[in-house]
Amino acid sequence: MTHRHAITRTMGKAAAMLLAACCTWCLTACIDEEQFPDSPQGNLEALWRIIDEHYCFLDYKKEAIGLDWDEVHTRYASRVDEGMSRTQLFEVLCAMLSELRDGHVNIYTSFDTGREWSWSEDYPSNVSDTLLRKYLGTDYKMSNGLNYRVLDDNIGYVRYPSFANEIGSGNLDDMLTFLAPCRGLIIDIRSNGGGMLTSAETFAARFTNEELLVGYIQHKTGKGHSDFSPMEKQILKPAKAVRWQKPVVVLTNRGVFSAANEFVKYMKCCPKVTIVGDRTGGGAGMPFSSQLPCGWSIRFSACPIYDRDKNSTEFGIEPDHHVGLTDADFHRGRDTIIEHARQLLGK
């Protein structure tokens, strides 16, 4: 019995030591994140840190446009003082982010959305609602964001202004079946600002009969500017549904961005596809969200995407035929880019 009591006492002591160790460990091993103060200086530091640790194009833009993020900090930190208003702080933070020249970078507040849209605003729009109405008329078919009709010369015309909605397989089957008698197809995605990558893949999968390497994707693995995962191949698989077998022309302008930019990248790899119009706007980083101490939301590019040659498409994709709207055609009610596509398909 004495021996048993000794064992019991030893076990009791061991358990007590375990409990003490638990408490000590938990009290001393807190996993926490530095919280910047909710002040103009604190918000600027928090924003600079978010971009420094999470933004995926700092190295690329250092090379492409000479961006020096440390120098940006020095320059903008001096513009902030404790007495400035929210609006003034917003202007400084927006100016700092505009150095990135990225349409996927935004600040969202209750009174304004900070943005840098020079990739589109500094160039001719090359699209006109007036002309689009003329080509589409009023009796066009409309299905889940896809507006389409057959033009006079038996060419199918599809106007698709956004990838924001999930494209249904049935929508594409019905549209392509309806347009099947046409001798060619025009897909007009001018000023399509993007949306869902999966929609871009679903649509593009109708234009290939075999698996195609269309690009690469990777993500950050750490806080360093060069901490990236290996590039993973993006393979476009042919749709197991109605697939288009005739020539296709995709119309682009500087407003083609993000998922729409990806769609152009995919289509460039597909056979019988020609890109006509202006260079796309780019936007080759899948955006993530974060926030500042004052509550403003931040959006930034987090996962870089590349073309099949491992080149970034962040600053856009060149068309096969560079064509812009002309004033003469506009006054005659002609869309120069659509007419060029019709010529290509009519040959």
Add this chain to the structure above:
Amino acid sequence: MTTTDKRATLLRILTTALAVCFCTTMMAQDESTPTKKVTHTEMVAIGSADLLDTYLSPEKYKGSEMRYISHTIRDIPGDRWQQQIIHQGSIAMADDRAEDGNLMGGLYTLDYALQRPFHPGDGQWELRVGGMANFNLGVLYNSRNQNNPAQLKLSMQLGPAAAVTRAFHLFGKEWRARYEVELPLLGLMFCPNYGQSYYEIFTRGDYDHNAVVTTPFNAPSMRHALTIDFPLWKVTWRVGYLGDYQQAEVNNLKQHAYTHALLLGWVKKFKVTRTRK
């Protein structure tokens, strides 16, 4: 035989069969023995939640949490090891310091522990020491994010679990104070890589260190509770404090969920008898 005779015969047969069955059952019950003492407690925990997940936001979110806990201890006389099974379901709602963002969390946890009881001293103390395994499944949702709006919580952990119980008398009734603690030492958890999107993981199937081994060095976590059981109105009530501190720093991402909650519940004790066949 007439129809009436047939009915009467059938009735006699059925009555005899029922009587045989009843007697057999009674005999079987007579031969049964009590095999398990079960202490089952159902509790509600209401308290504060402190949430951080740097995949979603660098900001800490603070708010409230409500948790349902089903706590069962099965003692099998003669067995060295006793079972403890805990089911927990929790919902947390928290705001950032600017009160401009909202984080919602839901988590289910299953704990299974095998513990060996000791009765040191005067017999009023009971110490249970053993090991536990737990399984966690839940989600953390940030209402303001776009491509990274949620974080899947999926993990399994192994570690020691201990409990100390002391019985004492107050107001002429028996009260029990209990302190229990769990410390995960080895586990496996799901986590996206630092800047990896769920699109890459679940749509494309590009995995990158998404199953991470956890130890006290990268995930120092602990759950403990101090409770008092007391009889009132023919019911044994339990009140106490629950502290649950779950932390991890994996794939360069930090997460923590600290809960401090008030426990309130009732205790049922019963014996489960096994019938011999």
